[in-house]
Amino acid sequence: MQSSLLPHMLHGCDYNPDQWLDRPDILEEDIQYMKKAGINCVSLGIFAWAALEPEEGVYTFGWLGEIIENLHQNGIVTFLATPSGARPVWMAKKYPEVLRTGSDLVRGEMGDRHNHCYTSPVYREKVYAVNKKLAETFGSHPAVKLWHLSNEYGGECFCPLCVAAFRRWLETKYQTVNAVNDAWWTRFWSHTYTDWSQIDPPLTRGEHCTQGLKLDWMRFVTAQTVDFMTWEKKAVRDGGSSLPVTANFMGFYDGLNYSKFAPLLDVVSWDSYPSWHSDAETDAGVAVHTAASHDLMRSILPDKPWLLMESTPSCTNWQPVSKVKRPGMHMLSSMQAVAHGSDSVQYFQWRKSRGSCEKFHGAVVSHDRRSDTRVFGDVAGLGKRLASLDALIGSVPRPQAAVLYDRENDWAIKGSAGPRNAGMGYQETVVRHYQALWQMGIGCDLPDMEADLSRYAFIAAPMLYMQRAGIAEKLRRFVENGGVLVGTCFSGLVDENDLCFLSDAPNGLVDVFGVRAEEFSGLYDNEFNHTIWSDRCYAMSSIIELVRPEGASVLAAFENDFYRGEPSLTVNHYGKGKAYYIAGGAGLPLLSDLYAQLADELNLPRALDAELPEGVTAQTRMKGDRTFVVAQNYQQYPARIHLHTPIRDLETGEEVSLLELSPYGVRVLEK
Amino acid sequence: MQSSLLPHMLHGCDYNPDQWLDRPDILEEDIQYMKKAGINCVSLGIFAWAALEPEEGVYTFGWLGEIIENLHQNGIVTFLATPSGARPVWMAKKYPEVLRTGSDLVRGEMGDRHNHCYTSPVYREKVYAVNKKLAETFGSHPAVKLWHLSNEYGGECFCPLCVAAFRRWLETKYQTVNAVNDAWWTRFWSHTYTDWSQIDPPLTRGEHCTQGLKLDWMRFVTAQTVDFMTWEKKAVRDGGSSLPVTANFMGFYDGLNYSKFAPLLDVVSWDSYPSWHSDAETDAGVAVHTAASHDLMRSILPDKPWLLMESTPSCTNWQPVSKVKRPGMHMLSSMQAVAHGSDSVQYFQWRKSRGSCEKFHGAVVSHDRRSDTRVFGDVAGLGKRLASLDALIGSVPRPQAAVLYDRENDWAIKGSAGPRNAGMGYQETVVRHYQALWQMGIGCDLPDMEADLSRYAFIAAPMLYMQRAGIAEKLRRFVENGGVLVGTCFSGLVDENDLCFLSDAPNGLVDVFGVRAEEFSGLYDNEFNHTIWSDRCYAMSSIIELVRPEGASVLAAFENDFYRGEPSLTVNHYGKGKAYYIAGGAGLPLLSDLYAQLADELNLPRALDAELPEGVTAQTRMKGDRTFVVAQNYQQYPARIHLHTPIRDLETGEEVSLLELSPYGVRVLEK
Amino acid sequence: MQSSLLPHMLHGCDYNPDQWLDRPDILEEDIQYMKKAGINCVSLGIFAWAALEPEEGVYTFGWLGEIIENLHQNGIVTFLATPSGARPVWMAKKYPEVLRTGSDLVRGEMGDRHNHCYTSPVYREKVYAVNKKLAETFGSHPAVKLWHLSNEYGGECFCPLCVAAFRRWLETKYQTVNAVNDAWWTRFWSHTYTDWSQIDPPLTRGEHCTQGLKLDWMRFVTAQTVDFMTWEKKAVRDGGSSLPVTANFMGFYDGLNYSKFAPLLDVVSWDSYPSWHSDAETDAGVAVHTAASHDLMRSILPDKPWLLMESTPSCTNWQPVSKVKRPGMHMLSSMQAVAHGSDSVQYFQWRKSRGSCEKFHGAVVSHDRRSDTRVFGDVAGLGKRLASLDALIGSVPRPQAAVLYDRENDWAIKGSAGPRNAGMGYQETVVRHYQALWQMGIGCDLPDMEADLSRYAFIAAPMLYMQRAGIAEKLRRFVENGGVLVGTCFSGLVDENDLCFLSDAPNGLVDVFGVRAEEFSGLYDNEFNHTIWSDRCYAMSSIIELVRPEGASVLAAFENDFYRGEPSLTVNHYGKGKAYYIAGGAGLPLLSDLYAQLADELNLPRALDAELPEGVTAQTRMKGDRTFVVAQNYQQYPARIHLHTPIRDLETGEEVSLLELSPYGVRVLEK
Numbered sequence A, B, C: 001m002q003s004s005l006l007p008h009m010l011h012g013c014d015y016n017p018d019q020w021l022d023r024p025d026i027l028e029e030d031i032q033y034m035k036k037a038g039i040n041c042v043s044l045g046i047f048a049w050a051a052l053e054p055e056e057g058v059y060t061f062g063w064l065g066e067i068i069e070n071l072h073q074n075g076i077v078t079f080l081a082t083p084s085g086a087r088p089v090w091m092a093k094k095y096p097e098v099l100r101t102g103s104d105l106v107r108g109e110m111g112d113r114h115n116h117c118y119t120s121p122v123y124r125e126k127v128y129a130v131n132k133k134l135a136e137t138f139g140s141h142p143a144v145k146l147w148h149l150s151n152e153y154g155g156e157c158f159c160p161l162c163v164a165a166f167r168r169w170l171e172t173k174y175q176t177v178n179a180v181n182d183a184w185w186t187r188f189w190s191h192t193y194t195d196w197s198q199i200d201p202p203l204t205r206g207e208h209c210t211q212g213l214k215l216d217w218m219r220f221v222t223a224q225t226v227d228f229m230t231w232e233k234k235a236v237r238d239g240g241s242s243l244p245v246t247a248n249f250m251g252f253y254d255g256l257n258y259s260k261f262a263p264l265l266d267v268v269s270w271d272s273y274p275s276w277h278s279d280a281e282t283d284a285g286v287a288v289h290t291a292a293s294h295d296l297m298r299s300i301l302p303d304k305p306w307l308l309m310e311s312t313p314s315c316t317n318w319q320p321v322s323k324v325k326r327p328g329m330h331m332l333s334s335m336q337a338v339a340h341g342s343d344s345v346q347y348f349q350w351r352k353s354r355g356s357c358e359k360f361h362g363a364v365v366s367h368d369r370r371s372d373t374r375v376f377g378d379v380a381g382l383g384k385r386l387a388s389l390d391a392l393i394g395s396v397p398r399p400q401a402a403v404l405y406d407r408e409n410d411w412a413i414k415g416s417a418g419p420r421n422a423g424m425g426y427q428e429t430v431v432r433h434y435q436a437l438w439q440m441g442i443g444c445d446l447p448d449m450e451a452d453l454s455r456y457a458f459i460a461a462p463m464l465y466m467q468r469a470g471i472a473e474k475l476r477r478f479v480e481n482g483g484v485l486v487g488t489c490f491s492g493l494v495d496e497n498d499l500c501f502l503s504d505a506p507n508g509l510v511d512v513f514g515v516r517a518e519e520f521s522g523l524y525d526n527e528f529n530h531t532i533w534s535d536r537c538y539a540m541s542s543i544i545e546l547v548r549p550e551g552a553s554v555l556a557a558f559e560n561d562f563y564r565g566e567p568s569l570t571v572n573h574y575g576k577g578k579a580y581y582i583a584g585g586a587g588l589p590l591l592s593d594l595y596a597q598l599a600d601e602l603n604l605p606r607a608l609d610a611e612l613p614e615g616v617t618a619q620t621r622m623k624g625d626r627t628f629v630v631a632q633n634y635q636q637y638p639a640r641i642h643l644h645t646p647i648r649d650l651e652t653g654e655e656v657s658l659l660e661l662s663p664y665g666v667r668v669l670e671k
Helices: A024-037 A062-073 A089-094 A121-138 A160-174 A177-184 A211-238 A258-264 A283-298 A329-339 A374-386 A407-414 A426-438 A471-480 A588-602 B024-037 B062-073 B089-094 B121-138 B160-174 B177-184 B211-238 B258-264 B283-298 B329-339 B374-386 B407-414 B426-438 B471-480 B588-602 C024-037 C062-073 C089-094 C121-138 C160-174 C177-184 C211-238 C258-264 C283-298 C329-339 C374-386 C407-414 C426-438 C471-480 C588-602
Strands: A010-015 A041-044 A077-081 A144-148 A269-271 A306-310 A342-347 A401-403 A458-461 A484-488 A515-522 A529-533 A536-549 A553-557 A567-574 A577-582 A584-586 A616-623 A626-633 A639-649 A655-661 A666-670 B010-015 B041-044 B077-081 B144-148 B269-271 B306-310 B342-347 B401-403 B458-461 B484-488 B515-522 B529-533 B536-549 B553-557 B567-574 B577-582 B584-586 B616-623 B626-633 B639-649 B655-661 B666-670 C010-015 C041-044 C077-081 C144-148 C269-271 C306-310 C342-347 C401-403 C458-461 C484-488 C515-522 C529-533 C536-549 C553-557 C567-574 C577-582 C584-586 C616-623 C626-633 C639-649 C655-661 C666-670
Touching: A010 A374, A024 A062, A024 A374, A041 A062, A041 A342, A062 A077, A062 A121, A077 A121, A121 A211, A160 A177, A160 A211, A177 A211, A211 A258, A211 A407, A283 A329, A283 A426, A283 A616, A329 A342, A329 A374, A329 A616, A329 A626, A329 A666, A342 A374, A374 B515, A401 A426, A407 A426, A426 A588, A458 A471, A458 A588, A471 A484, A471 A567, A471 A577, A484 A584, A484 A588, A515 A567, A515 C374, A529 A567, A529 A588, A536 A567, A536 A588, A626 A639, A626 A655, A655 A666, B010 B374, B024 B062, B024 B374, B041 B062, B041 B342, B062 B077, B062 B121, B077 B121, B121 B211, B160 B177, B160 B211, B177 B211, B211 B258, B211 B407, B283 B329, B283 B426, B283 B616, B329 B342, B329 B374, B329 B616, B329 B626, B329 B666, B342 B374, B374 C515, B401 B426, B407 B426, B426 B588, B458 B471, B458 B588, B471 B484, B471 B567, B471 B577, B484 B584, B484 B588, B515 B567, B529 B567, B529 B588, B536 B567, B536 B588, B626 B639, B626 B655, B655 B666, C010 C374, C024 C062, C024 C374, C041 C062, C041 C342, C062 C077, C062 C121, C077 C121, C121 C211, C160 C177, C160 C211, C177 C211, C211 C258, C211 C407, C283 C329, C283 C426, C283 C616, C329 C342, C329 C374, C329 C616, C329 C626, C329 C666, C342 C374, C401 C426, C407 C426, C426 C588, C458 C471, C458 C588, C471 C484, C471 C567, C471 C577, C484 C584, C484 C588, C515 C567, C529 C567, C529 C588, C536 C567, C536 C588, C626 C639, C626 C655, C655 C666
Parallel strands: A010 A041, A010 A342, A041 A077, A077 A144, A269 A306, A306 A342, A401 A458, A458 A484, A484 A577, B010 B041, B010 B342, B041 B077, B077 B144, B269 B306, B306 B342, B401 B458, B458 B484, B484 B577, C010 C041, C010 C342, C041 C077, C077 C144, C269 C306, C306 C342, C401 C458, C458 C484, C484 C577
Antiparallel strands: A515 A536, A529 A536, A529 A553, A536 A584, A553 A567, A567 A577, A616 A626, A626 A666, A639 A655, A639 A666, B515 B536, B529 B536, B529 B553, B536 B584, B553 B567, B567 B577, B616 B626, B626 B666, B639 B655, B639 B666, C515 C536, C529 C536, C529 C553, C536 C584, C553 C567, C567 C577, C616 C626, C626 C666, C639 C655, C639 C666
């Protein structure tokens, strides 16, 4: 597969004509409006199983063929979905085993979606059959460009079939029951197993204390989902289709370890639904989280462009309060995805459904069937702009900085039981470290512990509670070779089974950081300690550690409580590099000041050669010797940025020294 | 049946002598105290099944006969209840099918009340037998005046019998499964049914997205409850009793569409438990909600007096914090019911029970068996006053204004999924529109979409999200014929199955209102937009719409965000009438000012010819050419009102120009 | 048994070598560090069942023998636990009946701890066998000093075996079903039983209104747990061991009535985990609640020393936010237990476990295996101090004041349904009355209604809602004989079955208090009434009563609402004593002023002859003619107290007139 699917930026949408087959006027209007909106690709067949196989073994693909062909005739390509995201009612009623069983051991009833058992042989058989048939029928159609496997994989099942599979998975991993007892420390509270059949998943009314069990269950759920996706992919390959495949993911959703899916994917795609215009944070704050999500997804296959598979041109309808996008925000938020490496902007969905639970989810065409609406205008405007940006195709960000985020560490911290069951805030902490770079226009990967870290000059690895995949050794080598590492409290405490290291913390890195952490304690919400560094005072929250220097230089100390005078920030020279240790929960001000200093020292490339005002960022995509920059303003007022080095506006061709960005403005530049 | 049950105002209570049959001293005291308190009617037999049929088929009615007769001898009439509100333990244990099954498909155990299956043949058989027997035994007793069928009908059951009944109900309604698919838009997420047996109710672990299913389930629950009540009524008729019947309802309780019970009722009655002296709102605020509830219940049979079947003379005991009524409040709140058309004031209950969960619910007689208490004194005082108000018997309010409230629309909005899942506030909005009239002393009906609307001069129809029963056509004709209509955002969006109209909103009324609503968006709690009209600035909340004028005059525009300059309030002349459209959630100040202007234009009759101070209202009852006015002061300080037209105090006979109301004072006047 | 287990103050810990049997280096380090920390006793075998009986009937006690012997050789005694606190996995899987069934009638799965059925014959058989075997093997070992039966008894089971046992228990208590109906007032809502088999426990989906049922269920749960403990004790006695026994309790935990265990106990012990350094209250506030808990536990066997069986030297890990103890707090909080009569300070646990849910619970030795940590230093410091305090062994507090707290009253109030379902605050009220004495350094028992009350000079009996065990008569005699009694609102309302007395309240004590309470009403959170007494104004909250004097002198009246002028505080002379009545929820200021006056009148002995500053207390232990005083400062700043009578510092021997306490300081003195 090439690095890009098509030579054009994609502008597309989920399209559900199966809901409108009795309305030829609507189907005709769809084509006409798609052309007006600059749509050049659609995702078809998601949730269409009932229309594709209305009774068992009876396939009715005719309508789909006609739709694909008609789109093709109108210059629109198809991403074809397998329909496994929701099974038909007849299947649930005839084969209840296809329905998921909850952790309370009660099987679900027919309803909703994304709730089938990934283990069920019946479900796998039915999925295989329909996928293969789809591949045989459409896998070579010239307009079909990509397989969209299922939809938003996620969730877990506790049925007897899954429990048995879990036990087999454990047996393969551990060989003996005693090895499980050792790994999970089951002797605590006499939970020692003496037979594989005694091991249950973490059930609602069962085991809550064995954290190793919970971790392995999450790993099994990921493995079983990967196995299911492998099966889906095999079906389309067996159907004779060699088209690339993707699966649409969900950013920071923590039910799966997405990294494990990388080998199956030709291209990464994901569904992004930020809460713009929120009452909980500024648009810039939302933008940071969205940017980190884009980079997290991109980091699954870090050297490739990716696809924004779903977004809304208007509002969602499932949040407590749903807000439409303000004028400008649709352009800005769409271009943000492009800035972070997406080769597409796609929507869920093309046309609002008439009924059911997402009928008020924003779509390109609303119930009034108009194309003169504000929303349609925003979409068409973006379509026009994307059509002029083919130069970006195939270019990718190539950051020299990374903030380490590891899904298994996330699971482990959430299950750690102390020091803050009220919330450890690992994801929030990662995003805060990311933000300190984002606001300088410094691109950033979000690799996990299994990733190759040698490519970076700077790594922040906050709250590295769990150590796995040789991470201590990797980080040691990284610093040894000249890298700058930032670590924080609550690091190096447990191994991959959540077993505490019987050693000083952070395990295996005491000499790298030059400190050992003797105690940690929670801080209440709204409780702070303070530290003074370079004449500025910073509040620290959430967790605080009592740290003993073992060679490090103490840069700053705590000011409050009995921690007064104890180290809060240290640095240690190790090999050719340096390792900083922050002994408490650092806020953005401290991270900003520290990372600005480190960025200068390391000469980390900034997208724009300038100080960026608050709420403004710029991100870089590179291809060969070309470097594109997308500058974004998340404020509702204009921004004026004096560039130390002028840059060219890719769209107007003009040379820019004073970069002006309108409210919610976005500009595409080339260095 | 006459329009009134008795020629006297009724003063009564639930009476449970079945709890005290071993205490003749208590039973004797009851009679003596009832006379002292001016009690002239009691509700008997509610929850007495265990005393009436202690073992299957063995009826022990003797005690009941004695009680009725003894009351009769002492001049007290009886409302006789059927005992179906709670079944005996032996029945639950012998026939578990009589117990309700939850939406989790788990059957309940014996306990509490109001939790029997309305479908169960066994339950119906047992109810029929005891009801018929009661009717045969007491249905012709001269002291028995009314059947009180069951108690507070409500709730739902998901047992196999109910599921089967639901499927039969659907089959009758839709004829074919495909018609269900069309009506419920099941093609979304592949939920297409191919057989009736595939359709389940909205189960906890089942279907949550098909909103048409939820609506039809709620309709079925109402239909099944109506059917059960029909069965109860048939039993008493088969027992030879032709006495009038009622069932005590619960105001804005949304589990049932009470309008559907109208054909079964001879008189409306309901149980009113306002939270006087609340920390959440003023007494006046509580009074408005209570007034609206009275009028909502009255609107079920709008041309008849009704009965306040239950209230408390002191406190409830099931709220988070229970407060006794302050001096004066018992008189005021009781007379409020009379003001809105009640011919009775009745209590739950006469005497506090010794044990169980409502032993601390306020009653006329407390555990200390005293009649010299504050509460007993309040009750006796009211008894004396009611005895002097027989002139009001048979009079009814006859409002020319209406605020449309539709129970099915309430269900639909609650299930609509967006734009504010945090709460759409339909009931609150309806009460706010009602309040704008109440505070002017303008009487108001609360009809639903099935009602005859031609009798009104003014109709507010806020949040008319769903359209059913030809409401668009009715409203069009109403305006055409000279009526003034006020509509708001979130109107005319879906049909009776929650299917979106594929047209401009508000569907079918764009020309009447002269606007179309292109988009709606939620506002966060405590987020406001503002509008300036007639030099006053008003905050608007909850929802906001982007409205395009199609002929209407724009009276005011929004001030904030990108809505600035867009219409917030419009008016359109249509036929002989006018239609106003409010494009966001209007607060009381805007509604007050707008409705004051419209009331003057339309010359809507006010109970008192005066400006009423805050917290004061007056309501009207009419009979022949007599017009009674009940003036009420919900403030803790006195009110003085200068009347432009003098009025006569019905109780003192004096002519009043300066109407003085003491704190919590109430006066009965005649025009 | 002597009054004390050993002639030394105990310093000990839960010790779990069964988790480390494959690590001889750890086991050796344990002994070495224990000696360094001054540990002289350990609790062994808690939760060790899987290590003691790895398969059914196969006992592997060898490791335990070696550990006991090794400890013995090193001068450390053993408290030996029976392992019933958590059963092995094999047992749960083979005999599911040993697992508890919830109130939803669903049986639990294997997991966690403390969740076995106390009724199950299988579980009892297995417990008996292992207990007897342990007794046979170790019951005469010279180093084993005490049986630690199970662990933190608690919880309830609704399995068929327990339901049957409950019905038998009821039959024994009531003889006839009709007696149950009478006691529980089941005629309310037709819940009349006609057969024992109809009576279920209070199930989730069952009975919620019959409060007598709930009370008897709680009594049954206590009785069944006592019966289970009796069975455990019989097993060790049948095994030939005559060692004393204890069971570790949980203070104000309300699942059991601990008083009923008194006859089984040789010594009381409990597990204390206060939330020091909380954001919800001051350290002094935490200290008061902890002190009251110590005294509550002590009052189970009021004339004996007790054991602090568990505490943490650092932090817990199961609270929302876990905080380590500040420097000084470990010494202070440990000595607090000693001040209230404990002859030990023991920890959970010696060494942090490597994995599972309590791995971050503070222990003496952390994962870093160091003995040079802050926490280890705190523990060793305490060990050294305790070793010098053997003089205190066997001394006990002997208070002349009592605050009555009754567990069954607690249950009844929580289930009372009104006037404040949002929270009646019985425990909080009891602790507030206790605090008024604590802050004066006046020792206090917390007896229940079954206790002998004649030993006291002063009794506060707040919220004596329920009357049982002849409490009215006891209190009458107490006052008659010269005692001073303080009663409050919400007293004397129901009998032991929660049946309301049909009399004036407080039942049977109207002449003693000289008042009757006619009505009570809830106050909202943050709603207050006020009263002025002796020129000071006090806020009253939660509940307010309308009280009618019947002979009492009115000392103060309410100021607000319609209660203005009604009695708030009264006193009545009765016999040789006096009875005060407080007609609302009194805050600490009123109680402080009132109790200071009463303490002076009664000459209640204070631990120190001085006014104590805020946050400082002192408690007394007596033995023969020796009187020890432990002075404690819960403030973070020093305290200086001028003593009217000098006192001797027990540790330094110096005579003290100006008592100085450092921040978090504690001093042991002798009068």
